[in-house]
Amino acid sequence: MDIFAPLLQYLISGLTNGAIYALIALGFGIIYNATTIINFAQGEMVMLGAMAAISFYHLHPSLPLAFAAGMGVVTVVGVVFERLALRPVKDPSPITLIIITVGGAVFIKGAAMMLWGKDAYPLPPFTGNVPIYLGTATVLPQNLWVMGLTAALVLALEAFFRLTLAGKAMRACAYNNRAARLMGISAGRMVQLSFGLAAALGAGAGILIAPLTLGVYDMGLMLGLKGFSAAIIGGLGSLLGGVLGGLVLGVAESLATGFISSGYRDAVAFLLLLLVLFLRPQGLMGGGK
């Protein structure tokens, strides 16, 4: 009983962080599927989502509006980023493009610092701060919002890929790019769509986490790396894998923090990453593509 009591608490905070990692991981996977590159600017979309929503909330204090506007603006940023930084590249080898995304991340972070300064800003929790008691553990309403909205976003994404023509076209491109082009599916348009989607998911993650952690210009790097680790752990490009990778990583971090020391928190991600790369390089759900 003694050990079980904190366990539940750790699970709650682990699953909350894990949900955030999952959203970021899905963005990595979507862009990987469309382009076979890793977009290291993905973490900055998370930061931009949080900061944009905070700014919108200052202009007009409505959380749903701030949420939607934040996601919308960052979606545009994602698409424009692809258009301006990646599309014009003359020699579009994956390694060149990946290096550009690293540069893009540094640039976006710098621009955010000029725009918002180095201060951390709060965003109010979506429905108050009154904790809910589950036996000895407590849950904040924001924890539930994070988990619930993440689940909703994941389901919406799955429905998009299964049910809409654009979603099926994106899958087709990932399975067989050449054949997709022979069907008249424009590879460029799919890449654009993938950047938009990934940015939207990242922004959603940033806005969900902001009430728990504050928003600050340099929050993107660590969250991006965690999301990247989650994507690799789960299996890059797999939707279920991204979700699972995120949750596993979040819970593992939280258990390490609780039972060992908070100093080990960030090491856990990279330890898990290495473990997966050694034992199962395609990730938990990866099909070995």
Place this chain on the structure above:
Amino acid sequence: MLKIRNLHAFYGSVLALSGVTCHVREGEVVALIGANGAGKSTLLNAICGLVRTQGEVKFQGKNVAGLAPEDIVALGISQVPEGRQLFAPMTVAENLELGAYLRFRRGHKKEIAQDLEHAYGLFPRLKERLSQKAGTLSGGEQQMLAIARALMARPRLLLLDEPSLGLAPIVVEDILSTLARLRDEGLTVLLVEQNARAALKIADRAYVLETGRIILSGAAQDLLQDRQVTRAYLGKDYKEFTEGR
């Protein structure tokens, strides 16, 4: 309908087509035969905009060389690529739907439903397997799906790259008779085949491609009798058959 003049294609600095000139008239079945590596697939991909080229490719009077593949599909050219290239993890129904991708985007829903019925008429086995994953179909069924998928774009010109590859003779027969039926319905066909005898049987005219050049052309009947063709391509068929390739 399709006119190709002095077409060159390169992979890096390697020349894969050197000065190909050929044409396909409306309503014809034209066969393109040649050994491995002759450049047959390269020619089809060049027509579809997947390979960079120099030279002229005219489709219905319009120069299509240099257009993006999606624009060429929109003009009415579909390809059934070598090795089927299905979307293996997707269902038969999804593969067919994606074949009509551009037309869905233009909102031609009603016509698409008609074309689906038409495809099921050609290949009844596909209708029984709509929710099956394309990758789990038999080889013959996969080829049928690849053809049906290409037809869903409602092409005027259908390019087929070795549809008989790896199929039992009886299935090959089936597929070739389907092509003949499509021709009778007014479709124009450019058929690449290593199985030269079968191709020449249903074709009106044929070209023989060797190391990136057209070395011979004429009526299919004449080529069937041609000594050079018989030795180089028809004889090989027989040898491959006895060796159980």
